[in-house]
Amino acid sequence: MLPPVDRAVLENNPEFAALYSKLTTSVLDSDGSTKNHPAAKERRLVSEELSEYRLRAVKQHLLTHAISTADPQSLQAKHAPAPSLTKRSRPQQQATTTRLAELPAPLLDLLLLLTPLLTAPPELSAESTALLLSSPPLSDFPTHLPQLAKLVSSTLHSSAVHLARIASPSTNPSYVHRAIPALSTHAASLASDLTNRKAELTRARLGAAAQLTALLQEQTTVLAQLLRALEAKHGPIARSLEFRACEAALTAQRQEAEAETALWLARRDTYTPEAARALANYAGHLRDAKGRLNEAIHTLQGELDAYGVGAVAATTTATTAGEGRTADGGKGGKEKVMREMARVYRDMGRQVEEVRGDLERLGRA
Numbered sequence: 001m002l003p004p005v006d007r008a009v010l011e012n013n014p015e016f017a018a019l020y021s022k023l024t025t026s027v028l029d030s031d032g033s034t035k036n037h038p039a040a041k042e043r044r045l046v047s048e049e050l051s052e053y054r055l056r057a058v059k060q061h062l063l064t065h066a067i068s069t070a071d072p073q074s075l076q077a078k079h080a081p082a083p084s085l086t087k088r089s090r091p092q093q094q095a096t097t098t099r100l101a102e103l104p105a106p107l108l109d110l111l112l113l114l115t116p117l118l119t120a121p122p123e124l125s126a127e128s129t130a131l132l133l134s135s136p137p138l139s140d141f142p143t144h145l146p147q148l149a150k151l152v153s154s155t156l157h158s159s160a161v162h163l164a165r166i167a168s169p170s171t172n173p174s175y176v177h178r179a180i181p182a183l184s185t186h187a188a189s190l191a192s193d194l195t196n197r198k199a200e201l202t203r204a205r206l207g208a209a210a211q212l213t214a215l216l217q218e219q220t221t222v223l224a225q226l227l228r229a230l231e232a233k234h235g236p237i238a239r240s241l242e243f244r245a246c247e248a249a250l251t252a253q254r255q256e257a258e259a260e261t262a263l264w265l266a267r268r269d270t271y272t273p274e275a276a277r278a279l280a281n282y283a284g285h286l287r288d289a290k291g292r293l294n295e296a297i298h299t300l301q302g303e304l305d306a307y308g309v310g311a312v313a314a315t316t317t318a319t320t321a322g323e324g325r326t327a328d329g330g331k332g333g334k335e336k337v338m339r340e341m342a343r344v345y346r347d348m349g350r351q352v353e354e355v356r357g358d359l360e361r362l363g364r365a
Contacts, residue, residue: 004202008210030195060118066155067148068115107144107151109137 010017029035132138141148157177164171164179167186171179179186271279 004199004206006206006210008213062156062159063152064115064118066152066159067111067118070111070151070155106137106140107147110141110144110148113138 005020010020027035133141137144157180160180160183161177163183164176165173167183168176168179
């Protein structure tokens with residue numbers, strides 16, 4: 001395919017556009033070859049001969065593949081079933097071994113020998129070839145030819161149906177065999193469509209690139225006009241005011257830096273290193289004292305809670321005399337409760353000892 005040229009290049013270069021049009025229409029083909037070449041006739045003959053050789057090679061390949069993958073079950077069926085595209089096919093070697101195992105012995109030997117003979121290079125002499133063809137099972141080839149032809153025909157038909165199913169996936173499976181004669185035409189049309197679509201895609205990309213370039217140019221023009229409008233709106237007076245504002249901002253920043261410097265100098269003069277160390281030591285002492293005081297408060301609070309006297313009650317007893325008498329009454333009530341608890345504990349211990357003695361006597365008895 002000839003490389004497409006940007007439309008803007010052709011518009012900006014009329015002479016090159018005329019040359020390109022002449023080359024693409026009357027001098028060169030779509031594949032880049034020369035139309036009116038002196039050796040065009042010889043080339044056409046060589047191309048036709050090459051096509052014939054290629055056709056022979058394809059036929060030989062199809063025949064060899066059909067013989068190597070022949071299905072013996074297709075001889076018993078009237079019509080080969082259409083292969084399913086959803087089922088996973090077995091490996092070719094295993095499928096071939098299973099199929100060949102079901103064939104008759106003479107036909108099996110013939111199928112096993114035909115494939116290597118068709119694919120092997122011609123290294124045998126004429127005498128060896130004649131001896132090989134005159135010996136069984138190749139000597140029985142005319143006898144088994146009808147059955148072999150049916151087998152190969154069935155295999156080729158199955159492959160063709162499979163290709164027709166792929167080419168026409170929406171066709172009814174019962175009528176898919178009707179599309180077999182049109183497979184070559186369909187393949188040629190697909191190849192032509194693919195080439196045309198590639199060319200269209202390339203042209204579309206070039207068109208998109210040209211449009212993008214035009215859009216960027218328009219944006220550049222718009223930005224240039226906007227800059228000119230801003231320059232016209234903000235003239236020398238506006239720029240002078242802007243410069244004055246920038247100068248005032250810089251002056252303020254300098255004065256702020258000077259004030260911070262003076263503050264740090266005053267702090268340095270006021271708080272000498274000795275004073276800073278003394279203050280740091282005193283702060284550490286205060287933190288330690290606060291920690292010890294908090295620990296003592298928690299310890300006393302725990303002791304008061306153990307005796308049923310809370311911090312609120314203790315504070316209340318320290319403030320007023322009347323509240324002190326109430327606390328003394330509460331203390332006496334707490335003493336009575338503690339004595340009663342001790343008596344109950346003593347009674348429970350005595351009962352436990354009596355029960356333990358009874359158990360020991362029962363154990364000795």
